Amino acid sequence: MSDLSVVGLRKAFGNHVVLSGFDLSVAHGECVVLIGASGSGKSTVLRCVNLLETVDDGVIRLGGDDVTDPRADPDAVRARMGIVFQSYNLFPHLRVLDNITLAPVRVHGVARAAAERAAREMLDRVGLADKASARPDELSGGQQQRVAIARALVNSPELMLLDEVTSALDPELVGEVLELLVDLKRDGMTMLLATHEMAFAKQVADRVCFLHGGRVHEEGPPSELLVAPREDRTRQFLSRFVSL
Amino acid sequence: MSTNDTGMPSRPWSPSAVELDRRAFRRARTTRSVVTATLSSIVVFLVLSVVITRSPGWPRVKETYFSWDKAVSSFPAVLEGFWLNVRIMVICGAIIGAFGLALAIMRTLRGPVFFPVRAFATAFTDTFRGLPLILVILLLGFGVPALNIEGVTNDVLLLGCTGLVLSYSAYVGEVIRAGIESIHPSQRAAARSLGLTHVQTLRFVVIPQALRRVMPALLNDLVSLQKDSGLISILGVVDAVQAAHIEEAADFNYTPYVVAGVLFLSLTVPMTRFTDWVARRQGGPGVGGAV
């Protein structure tokens, strides 16, 4: 039973077709990494799954429910997933703690005291217990990104979507975030993430998907796809990453 | 990983000689600027007062505009009128804030269902932003009582205030809408992705940020409202301007107008300073650093 299944997804902006006939499935507890050239549609896939874009065609199922059905309540669907963006998108007018408790209190009807307790536990988990009352702009990039992950995690999502969560960070901070994701994976979180960092993909992925021409061009476990790709296009793309 | 991310040791620190030197220089520069500003102000003021008081018409102007006795005798009446202006500003200001916010939200609603709401808000804004305030006040103040509609007030104070509210709501609505639209779409995306509805996103994420951003402009409108509250005197409401007019009519001495002017300034100047302070504080540390 796969947690997320995408079948025949099509998405165009104007007459620029980004995804067409895109298929992907992510099993429960699996971590799938999307790689591909800039503009290949990695972010678009994640945004479509999160219903931040309306799809032109195709079906997206989460735990068996068709979330692209216009009769489904998109807010309820989004509440089942967590998404973290490259640019963190913390709410600058709210303290770190209030950034994290906003959705539990307003969407999930959790009592404020309980939500704050959960938020503090989550902050502790991402190593930022002492930053609860800081404003987002008082934090470093890596700290902001960890808060954004905590904000998504506190809702106990069925699926985490992560879009280049480390691309604004220096290598050491990448390590911090990576550690956190490995941890999450160990806890059985289902994850779909996009990245440009092959080392990162190698460490967390159960499966790597290379996006090209609007669909998954080649996929496989990182030990195969990243090391010995079968397709020319994949090899060409990977050849730019020397450090493998 | 928590407190000492950067591995920063907490060594005791005392400023170096270079830093002390920089501080001394900055202090000296500040003193120099203050002295220069004070001196040049005094010079300008002296020159102006000499030029004005030496002019041939000065004794007459002094008597009709700056008569101390007249000022003292008219002060209580003008002050009482002014108290009405203050109350109008506070009450109308609150109503205008609420209306303006409602208009702004109406204009930002998306989807075909809301077309009538959007159309209404747009028409309202266009109309009342396009009409001179004095015309709105005159039309309401003299037009409505003439219509003689059952159950509608003929109280000119109320009608004048309605005019202020209508006009200013249109302006304030546009200011707030600009603020709402200045919030980056990624903020909406982040909020919606957490499961917040459109309304919750507006209420907890967009509007708090938007209002903060346009606060200086809104305070500016409040200062302007305080001045424009004087316009309802044309309906015969006894506010500071009208009270001054009544006092002046007795002996054609214009000092009461000056008294009213000083009263308005005594409120609008501090409000303007406050607005500037709010605007400056918004830049805040961390946003632009030392620049």
Ligand SMILES: Nc1ncnc2c1ncn2[C@@H]1O[C@H](COP(=O)(O)OP(=O)(O)OP(=O)(O)O)[C@@H](O)[C@H]1O
């Ligand atoms: N809102 C939009 N309007 C028009 N075109 C868009 C929009 N969003 C994305 N695109 C286009 O869709 C294509 C895919 O974009 P997407 O952001 O998914 O790429 P990506 O694989 O995430 O790239 P990167 O690695 O640079 O983040 C790009 O060509 C982009 O220009």
Ligand SMILES: [Mg+2]
């Ligand atoms: Mg992207």
